Amino acid sequence: MTSDDPRPPPRRSFFGALGPNELKGVFWQVLVVGVAVAVVAFLWSNTVTNLSARRITTGFAFLGREAGMPIADSLLTYNPRDSYLWAFVVGVANTLRVAVIGIVLATILGTLIGISRLSANWLLSRLAAVYVEVLRDIPLLLQLLFWYVLMQALPAARAAWRPVEGVFLSNRGLILPAIPIGPPQLRVLGAALLGCAAFFVIQRWLLAQQMRDGKPRPAWPFALGLIVVLPAAVSLLLGVSWKIEWPELRGFNFVGGLTLAPEYFALLIALVTYTSAFIAEIVRSGIQSVPRGQWDAASALGLRRSFMLRQIILPQALRVIVPPMTSQYLNLTKNSSLAVAIGYQDVVSIANTTLNQTGQAIEAIALIMAVFLTISLGISFFMNWYNARIALAER
Amino acid sequence: MTAITDMPDLPRAARRPQIGNPVLRWLRTNLFSSIPNGILTVVLLAVLGKGVFSFVQWGIANAVWLTPANDSSACKAMRGLGACWAIIPEKYRFILFGTYPFDEQWRPALSVVLFIALFFLSTRRALWRRELAFLWIGALALISVLMWGGVFGLSFVSQDRWGGLPVTLILATFGLAFGFPLGILVALGRRSKLPAIRSLSVLYVELIRGVPLVSLLFMASVMFPLFMPAGFNIDKLLRAQIAIILFAGAYLAEVIRGGLQAVPRGQYEAADALGLSYWRKHRLVVLPQAIRHVIPPLVNTFIAFFKDTSLVLIIGIFDLLTTAKTAIIDPAWQQFSVEVYIFVAAIYFVFCFAMSRYSRSLEATGGR
Numbered sequence: 001m002t003s004d005d006p007r008p009p010p011r012r013s014f015f016g017a018l019g020p021n022e023l024k025g026v027f028w029q030v031l032v033v034g035v036a037v038a039v040v041a042f043l044w045s046n047t048v049t050n051l052s053a054r055r056i057t058t059g060f061a062f063l064g065r066e067a068g069m070p071i072a073d074s075l076l077t078y079n080p081r082d083s084y085l086w087a088f089v090v091g092v093a094n095t096l097r098v099a100v101i102g103i104v105l106a107t108i109l110g111t112l113i114g115i116s117r118l119s120a121n122w123l124l125s126r127l128a129a130v131y132v133e134v135l136r137d138i139p140l141l142l143q144l145l146f147w148y149v150l151m152q153a154l155p156a157a158r159a160a161w162r163p164v165e166g167v168f169l170s171n172r173g174l175i176l177p178a179i180p181i182g183p184p185q186l187r188v189l190g191a192a193l194l195g196c197a198a199f200f201v202i203q204r205w206l207l208a209q210q211m212r213d214g215k216p217r218p219a220w221p222f223a224l225g226l227i228v229v230l231p232a233a234v235s236l237l238l239g240v241s242w243k244i245e246w247p248e249l250r251g252f253n254f255v256g257g258l259t260l261a262p263e264y265f266a267l268l269i270a271l272v273t274y275t276s277a278f279i280a281e282i283v284r285s286g287i288q289s290v291p292r293g294q295w296d297a298a299s300a301l302g303l304r305r306s307f308m309l310r311q312i313i314l315p316q317a318l319r320v321i322v323p324p325m326t327s328q329y330l331n332l333t334k335n336s337s338l339a340v341a342i343g344y345q346d347v348v349s350i351a352n353t354t355l356n357q358t359g360q361a362i363e364a365i366a367l368i369m370a371v372f373l374t375i376s377l378g379i380s381f382f383m384n385w386y387n388a389r390i391a392l393a394e395r
Numbered sequence: 396m397t398a399i400t401d402m403p404d405l406p407r408a409a410r411r412p413q414i415g416n417p418v419l420r421w422l423r424t425n426l427f428s429s430i431p432n433g434i435l436t437v438v439l440l441a442v443l444g445k446g447v448f449s450f451v452q453w454g455i456a457n458a459v460w461l462t463p464a465n466d467s468s469a470c471k472a473m474r475g476l477g478a479c480w481a482i483i484p485e486k487y488r489f490i491l492f493g494t495y496p497f498d499e500q501w502r503p504a505l506s507v508v509l510f511i512a513l514f515f516l517s518t519r520r521a522l523w524r525r526e527l528a529f530l531w532i533g534a535l536a537l538i539s540v541l542m543w544g545g546v547f548g549l550s551f552v553s554q555d556r557w558g559g560l561p562v563t564l565i566l567a568t569f570g571l572a573f574g575f576p577l578g579i580l581v582a583l584g585r586r587s588k589l590p591a592i593r594s595l596s597v598l599y600v601e602l603i604r605g606v607p608l609v610s611l612l613f614m615a616s617v618m619f620p621l622f623m624p625a626g627f628n629i630d631k632l633l634r635a636q637i638a639i640i641l642f643a644g645a646y647l648a649e650v651i652r653g654g655l656q657a658v659p660r661g662q663y664e665a666a667d668a669l670g671l672s673y674w675r676k677h678r679l680v681v682l683p684q685a686i687r688h689v690i691p692p693l694v695n696t697f698i699a700f701f702k703d704t705s706l707v708l709i710i711g712i713f714d715l716l717t718t719a720k721t722a723i724i725d726p727a728w729q730q731f732s733v734e735v736y737i738f739v740a741a742i743y744f745v746f747c748f749a750m751s752r753y754s755r756s757l758e759a760t761g762g763r
Contacts, residue, residue, distance in 0.1 A: 025589050029591040029592055032592050032595065033591045043622040046621070046623055046625075047621050047622055049624075050625060120424075120428055121426060121428075121435055121439075122425035123425075124435060127439065133748065137698070137702075137743065137744045137747035137748045137751060138740045138744055138747070139705040139716065141705045141706055141708060141716060142736060142739060142740055142743065143740075145736060146736045146740070149736065150733070334608075337607035337609040338706070338709075348607065348610060352613060361618050361621060362618065362621070365613060365614050368606065368610045368613075369602075369605070372605060372610070377605075
């Protein structure tokens with residue numbers, strides 16, 4: 001199968017430039033593709049026969065029908081009269097709610113633990129090592145069930161724990177004080193987001209100017225103006241209220257505030273602690289990959305420690321950290337599908353209910369796959385972009 | 396922040412005078428090297444002390460270790476104050492072997508022992524020869540005979556009565572035994588010069604790795620019957636096993652591909668120069684080197700994969716985790732699930748920790 005065949009090229013024949021090796025290649029490809037096509041065709045014809053025998057129509061028309069399934073906990077408003085399509089969208093939002101917050105928290109916790117493992121403090125580094133070993137070697141599903149059982153064993157709403165004023169922990173979940181976000185508040189947040197984007201552009205421009213003439217131009221006035229003053233002005237102009245809503249116990253349940261349902265909370269804890277153990281190892285190996293000379297050189301220059309870490313060590317460590325981190329983010333997102341085991345309604349759980357209600361197995365599973373492939377591609381795309389940005393620029 | 400800037404390999408530790416009582420010196424360098432570090436140590440000790448104290452109180456001092464059969468009143472009396480370890484002697488046969496006929500449970504027990512012996516022998520480098528493959532085939536056949544029975548005077552036990560630890564070990568081991576060769580083929584396919592074969596391999600790997608294992612298992616349990624001709628149906632365990640093999644194959648393929656990339660080009664060229672055929676070249680020259688390169692990540696994939704077999708709980712197969720979850724449905728013992736989960740977690744931990752230690756030792760010796 002080598003292309004650099006030392007023998008003289010065969011005479012032009014019926015097969016043109018095809019030599020014996022190429023012929024063999026063609027043969028193998030035809031064989032493998034033929035087998036694959038035959039297997040797919042076999043499965044396809046069986047499926048068509050089985051579906052018609054069970055009187056199941058194929059296609060995505062069922063998505064428009066009324067779903068009729070209850071969804072207990074969701075970001076988006078939903079009621080059982082809504083369509084299957086909307087139920088799926090709610091499920092995707094629930095998956096993203098766990099995945100995005102989980103990724104952020106797992107990164108923070110994992111980084112702290114990874115740094116702790118390198119601490120000069122023997123006790124701290126040992127504890128971090130034990131944390132990593134224990135969490136990595138126990139199945140995630142088992143940890144998830146464990147946390148869920150603990151959540152259910154919490155006291156009832158009336159006897160809820162109150163670690164801090166306004167925070168309740170009970171078998172109804174974790175209840176936090178929150179600012180209700182409606183359209184007026186969203187407008188202010190939008191202004192803040194726009195301000196951030198504008199500041200980003202201006203900062204790049206300032207840096208480009210500094211590169212040209214070497215004169216430093218302070219960026220903080222712009223930051224203050226765009227990120228603080230602008231949203232504040234919008235808020236005052238529109239008269240938006242930012243009153244914190246404190247939850248309180250009324251009767252047998254809580255009113256107001258933000259409720260993290262036990263299912264969501266258990267899933268989040270399990271995903272964050274489990275993934276953080278893997279992230280800790282990645283962060284540790286990343287920091288250890290920075291040569292000792294870099295530390296020595298930085299301290300010889302008399303740099304402050306925080307500056308040294310931020311400007312010298314981390315940029316180099318990140319090059320080692322980012323690629324494996326991407327796969328951890330993907331793992332966390334895929335693992336959020338374990339929600340189905342404790343009844344948190346993520347996209348997999350909703351697809352599974354749909355499948356049981358309608359019998360549209362192929363479509364439901366195709367939707368799951370489409371959703372996860374899209375999310376995975378999104379994460380890889382973003383991380384690859386980030387990786388390319390921080391990669392070593394070699395000539 | 397102090398944590399990282401006080402890394403042990405920085406010069407400051409070395410400058411400390413090496414005098415005085417060695418214990419004090421160790422404490423000074425490792426726990427009290429600076430004031431923030433000292434404070435950190437004290438805080439950690441306090442938290443750790445409290446944690447260990449409450450665990451000892453709950454798990455040992457106040458725990459109920461044994462109760463009369465099927466009587467959880469002693470446990471209920473201590474509920475919230477102490478652990479109920481009595482549930483383990485009460486339920487361990489069910490957790491370990493599921494609904495396998497009670498009098499025949501020596502057979503799954505012996506299978507577990509065989510599995511462990513097989514794993515242990517496979518870690519011995521001196522035994523990495525062709526005979527090991529025959530040993531595997533022989534042992535797996537023996538385990539099948541033990542589990543199924545129906546020959547040599549053993550009574551027949553159908554697959555739907557299997558459960559617990561043997562099922563976990565079967566799913567993991569057979570998944571590996573078939574997933575590994577599949578992974579090698581797919582890895583070779585992905586590096587092949589033939590475009591059709593390469594794209595099929597890429598498609599397979601990316602599709603399987605792009606979706607959660609849960610959805611593959613759903614597919615195995617719900618869609619497989621749709622795929623098959625009418626009247627043809629295979630056991631649920633076997634369906635899950637196929638899903639797990641396909642899953643393992645895709646992940647192992649990527650690890651092996653990494654190994655193939657690490658084999659220097661000269662090795663391929665040398666094999667070509669000897670006139671070896673494609674298969675002989677890979678079997679004799681390339682694969683042995685490629686696999687040696689990736690033994691540590693392979694072991695890590697095995698660990699991940701061993702843990703992931705627990706997901707079959709979702710489609711209702713009685714592996715170790717499912718039997719544990721079922722054991723606590725019993726109303727008398729319902730409130731003591733934490734103890735059961737700790738027990739099962741310990742079993743998983745022993746297997747995974749042993750594997751990760753082994754992988755560590757291989758890394759240390761450079762896979763040689």
